[in-house]
Amino acid sequence: MIDTIAALSTAQGPGAIGILRVSGSLVLPISLAVLEKNGTPLTESFIQNQKRSAIFCDFVEKGKPLDQIVFLYFPAPNSYTGEDLAEFHLHGNPILLKRALHVLLEKGARPADKGEFTKRAYLNGKINLSGAEAISRLIEARSKYELELAQKNVFGEITKLSSKIRSDLISLKAECEAEIDFSTEDLTFESLEERKNRMVALKNLCSKLIKDSERAESFILQSTVVLYGEPNTGKSSLMNVLIGKDRSIISDVPGTTRDYIAEELSLDGIPIRLVDTAGIRDTNDTIERMGIERSKREADSANVKLFLIDTSLPFEKKTFIEKHKDRLLGSLIVANKIDTKHPSWQMESVQDFKEEFQLTISEISCKTKQGIPELLELLKSKLTSKDDTEDLVLLEDRQRYHIQKIESCLSEAIQLMENGAPAEIYIQEINVALQEIGQVNGTVENEEILGRIFSKFCVGK
Ligand SMILES: Nc1nc2c(ncn2[C@@H]2O[C@H](COP(=O)(O)OP(=O)(O)OP(=O)(O)O)[C@@H](O)[C@H]2O)c(=O)[nH]1
Ligand SMILES: [Mg+2]
Secondary structure, eight states, X not given: OOOOEEEEOSOSSOEEEEEEEEESTTHHHHHHHHEEETTEEOXXXXXXXXXXXXXXXXXXXXXXEEEEEEEEEEOTTSSSSSSOEEEEEEEEOHHHHHHHHHHHXXXXXXXXXXXXXXXXXHHTTSSOHHHHHXXXXXXXXXXXXXXXXHHHHHTTHHHHHHHHHHHHHHHHHHHHHHHHHSOOTTOOHHHHHHHHHHHHHHHHHHHHHHHHHHHHHHHHXXXXXXXXXXXXXXXXXXXXXXXXXXXXXXXXXXXXXXXXXXXXXXETTEEEEXXXXXXXXXXXXXXXXXXXXXXXXXXXXXXXXXXXXXXXXXXXXXXXXXXXXXXXXXOEEEEEOGGGOOTXXXXXXGHHHHXXXXXXXXXXXXXXXXXXXXXHHHHHHHHTOOGGGTTOOOOOHHXXXXXXXXXXXXXXXXXXXXXXXOHHHHHHHHHHHHHHHHXXXXXXXXXXXXXXXXXXXXXXX
């Protein structure tokens, strides 16, 4: 007898439909107690005959219809959790859904804990741990980029990688065992060297995975967007417009911002660190020069650079290119002050150099806010563009921990081999690495660890 859990599986708040999900041994009796069609309770054989099909019927409380619903019954083991499971698709009114959930609880279900449906799916072998974690990430993803990484993992990227690591470790282990059990006469220097190379390759794969994943995470956690350009182009003004408050001092005196200023904000769910910098110019002022150096460093490490230009000044393409050519390639140029633009600034006349340097140019005015929504769209697409991030894989902290352990086991084994240790000795390291890789996809049985993993989920998942 498996206790029966129930929860709202769709988002809180009004919606066209809201789905209540129930899983466990009592799914069928509970469903029979609340479902009617044309005033007659549904029968068990009717539901059994319509398994995994939509049944249009009424949800009733003590004979009183609450809603017309679509009901789906998934008998074990062919369900998300691997247990008997039912979905009640009601109209998405939060009060109605709360009432209906209450009725299901009265009939014998209990409220599900966070992630309990997925935890049951894992315990019943429906999904591995990496898969479960990927689903959680998929649901919670706050940006298009994070979503893409989560999708890769839902479709088994981590499982694939860990299977490869596992099979390489197994063949290394088998080779070492053969050497221990049988004669070593046939072993040549080349075959040992070849084994070591394979260990090194596997260790490098783990290191790359960890590094890539850290990079992916830094993109997800926070991207840095730097505003840079010559003094007085309106960097601080744009900073204030984007964060919606007067953070940076604005003045018509060039060199107002003397050091970089950073603010954190969220752009449609993409967390960014926005940095206003000191205008870049030649100066004899030591403090300002230090500020410019610091600003350049910020710009170099940014994910996106917004290079501001002042269109109220005469614009001469040749001089501009000469002055800035090192920084132009792939830049996002923000042509500011178009409310008062000089006749020499024309989008048409910069078309050719736009192509040459693969520039994106956005015309804005911090004063009238013209072009700001378009700039924000551009910025968002830059931040979530795949470019050089296409191959990255995202490991959850737990997975990264195990991969790191494998990496250090392999380092140790390589070191031992290089010092002439026999296979009996370094096979220990391979054995530990094998235990670790098992944990990535899940041979985790420890209730506390599982509790920690699934508590990150939302209720109803
Ligand atoms: N007309 C007009 N003036 C602007 C616009 N944006 C900024 N300004 C003015 O340009 C001057 C310089 O603006 P800041 O934002 O301080 O420029 P900055 O690039 O931060 O300058 P530094 O900190 O000195 O490098 C100020 O007088 C602003 O009011 C705009 O869109 N239109
Ligand atoms: Mg400034």
